[in-house]
Amino acid sequence: MSPSAPLPPAAPAAPAPSAPAVSAPHRPFALLNDEPVAEPGADLLGAGRAARRLAGLLVASRAATPFTLAVDAGWGMGKSSLMRLVDAELAQAPEVHTVWYNAWTSTGDDALEGLIKSVLMRFDRRVLRRGLQRISERGALLRAVRAVTTVAAGPLGVAGLVDELWRGLSVNSQARNEMRQAIGELVQEWSETAEFRPRRLLVVFIDDLDRCEEDAVLAVCEAVKVYLDVPGLAFVIGCDRSALAPNGLLRDPSPAASAFLEKIFHTSYRIPVADQQGVREYIDRCARAVGIDQLLDERLTTLLAERSAGNPRRIKRLVNGFVLEATLNPMWEDFPPEAVVRTLLLQYFYADFYRMVAGAPGPGTGDVIAEFRTYQQVRRLLRAPDPVPDAELSRLNRFLHEHDLPEQTTASGAETLSRLERQLPSGFPEMVADQGFTSLIDGLVALPRSEELLRRLREGAALPIPVQVDPPYLQARPPRIAPPAGPYGAPPGAAVPYAGDAVLHGVHILWVDDHPRNNESLVNAFRAAGAVVRIAEDSAAADAALAVERPTMIVSDIDRGGNPREGLEHVGRLRNEGRYTGPVVFYAGRVTPERTTLTRQLGAHLTSSGPEIERLVLRAAAGELPPPG
Numbered sequence: 032m033s034p035s036a037p038l039p040p041a042a043p044a045a046p047a048p049s050a051p052a053v054s055a056p057h058r059p060f061a062l063l064n065d066e067p068v069a070e071p072g073a074d075l076l077g078a079g080r081a082a083r084r085l086a087g088l089l090v091a092s093r094a095a096t097p098f099t100l101a102v103d104a105g106w107g108m109g110k111s112s113l114m115r116l117v118d119a120e121l122a123q124a125p126e127v128h129t130v131w132y133n134a135w136t137s138t139g140d141d142a143l144e145g146l147i148k149s150v151l152m153r154f155d156r157r158v159l160r161r162g163l164q165r166i167s168e169r170g171a172l173l174r175a176v177r178a179v180t181t182v183a184a185g186p187l188g189v190a191g192l193v194d195e196l197w198r199g200l201s202v203n204s205q206a207r208n209e210m211r212q213a214i215g216e217l218v219q220e221w222s223e224t225a226e227f228r229p230r231r232l233l234v235v236f237i238d239d240l241d242r243c244e245e246d247a248v249l250a251v252c253e254a255v256k257v258y259l260d261v262p263g264l265a266f267v268i269g270c271d272r273s274a275l276a277p278n279g280l281l282r283d284p285s286p287a288a289s290a291f292l293e294k295i296f297h298t299s300y301r302i303p304v305a306d307q308q309g310v311r312e313y314i315d316r317c318a319r320a321v322g323i324d325q326l327l328d329e330r331l332t333t334l335l336a337e338r339s340a341g342n343p344r345r346i347k348r349l350v351n352g353f354v355l356e357a358t359l360n361p362m363w364e365d366f367p368p369e370a371v372v373r374t375l376l377l378q379y380f381y382a383d384f385y386r387m388v389a390g391a392p393g394p395g396t397g398d399v400i401a402e403f404r405t406y407q408q409v410r411r412l413l414r415a416p417d418p419v420p421d422a423e424l425s426r427l428n429r430f431l432h433e434h435d436l437p438e439q440t441t442a443s444g445a446e447t448l449s450r451l452e453r454q455l456p457s458g459f460p461e462m463v464a465d466q467g468f469t470s471l472i473d474g475l476v477a478l479p480r481s482e483e484l485l486r487r488l489r490e491g492a493a494l495p496i497p498v499q500v501d502p503p504y505l506q507a508r509p510p511r512i513a514p515p516a517g518p519y520g521a522p523p524g525a526a527v528p529y530a531g532d533a534v535l536h537g538v539h540i541l542w543v544d545d546h547p548r549n550n551e552s553l554v555n556a557f558r559a560a561g562a563v564v565r566i567a568e569d570s571a572a573a574d575a576a577l578a579v580e581r582p583t584m585i586v587s588d589i590d591r592g593g594n595p596r597e598g599l600e601h602v603g604r605l606r607n608e609g610r611y612t613g614p615v616v617f618y619a620g621r622v623t624p625e626r627t628t629l630t631r632q633l634g635a636h637l638t639s640s641g642p643e644i645e646r647l648v649l650r651a652a653a654g655e656l657p658p659p660g
Contacts, residue, residue, distance in 0.1 A: 067111035082116035104302035107344025110269035135239035142250035159192040215261035222263035334467035413444035536561035584614040
């Protein structure tokens, strides 16, 4: 059932947020970089105060070395920026030196070697030469004659001396056993200055540990705990400790694995999420820097602050996404810049609703924004304690009729509303209470030429895949196939397969849809991943295909051939007659409570999301698709 044209409002709509005059000129847009903050003057979220205190603690604790401090926070929450600010503070402390090591640049044994060499590179040349002489005299260096000759014959640079030291310290198991002692002697000689006051301190910053593969994480931890756990060294490690937990990057779920990490990190500082006022100020500064500050009213700023979870990197990426879209997509030449901001906020933060807004014309789709706004009005009428006024009753009954419900007569308003909400998209009751969402929609509708904008979106106007706002490295995932660009819009966080991937080799999919062109991109992606996909445009064609071979799974629409439940009824017949008992996924533009109930009764899954189709197909291919929850 498609909602008809928008109904006239029952009452004046809430005033839309004020918008700048569209004719007002705006300065050129710009982009933000994603580099960590390195100077106190660039600190926008108040990390400078924490950095000063952490630096003071490190300096005051130099006599307690060795120790390791974890700077703990999720992706994009400012770990690197805080560490850079601590580094800047330490530059002012006497006899405190720092070194940076990005763990993400190495794997396995390379990480062990890279970290130890990075530490050795900070020592004086004379200290390195004497250390090389000592290990040569101990006989731990198999090529001792060559090393001594090299040292005696001519000067080596620091890098050359470090390479020779590494060869001597890693040449065999005996040398490895002596490595910690040798490094401890080097650090002691370097750290104890002539006056011994203050003792030198080397602070080693290790960043991006939670982006590494398991072997690199273990190698870095081995270097820190086994070989570099010596007085004079302090480690500050930036990571999301939850990502390093057992069953995360470290696949070992045993208590021993947890105990191992506890031994590495002596203490942790968890970066707090900035308060809403701080996040709003950060958004304002970012918006001013790129030139969109006049396009974000108070409610949009609040929406961005809440939906970004106060994540600075996510905010930067979203702001840059606005700028790139407004600058490069010719579609927006006909609309004010605020239209870009509101449309992309809808796409980023309300992806399910946006997919319905940008749905291809056809059965089961319509003006979902008009449907939602009419639902707002109808909901107020049905929740009111008094009977629905006669003047509003015809409008109410027309909306009920469009959703296959009887007219409102003697039934209570609460009962009618409950039945209605089972026919509406599942998120409507929550979204109607979301002031950020309702403000976003009201402002979008109030824009000049909004009807033309929404028409273009429904007709498949080219909008980008939203920037990936979540990290791709938190958990290992199976290879991903390309997303659909088709009927329900491009999904957030989509990825393209590596060339040559055949993760669906041997998988046979029967796809039943009377508008197969709507799914071409997704079907082609499955085929590129190795699957065989057969298309059936009606139930009879699907039955004929099933008579020839049994597919791995069926993907089906619901509204087909003028029957709003044909897909459900067809699968029901297949189940009842025992002709197909395997996995079924219904791919529909609308997910409603009633549809969800009916699909579960058939042991099937229901989604409007391209990425969710992808996950379900991959799990079905692996024989791991569970019954719907």
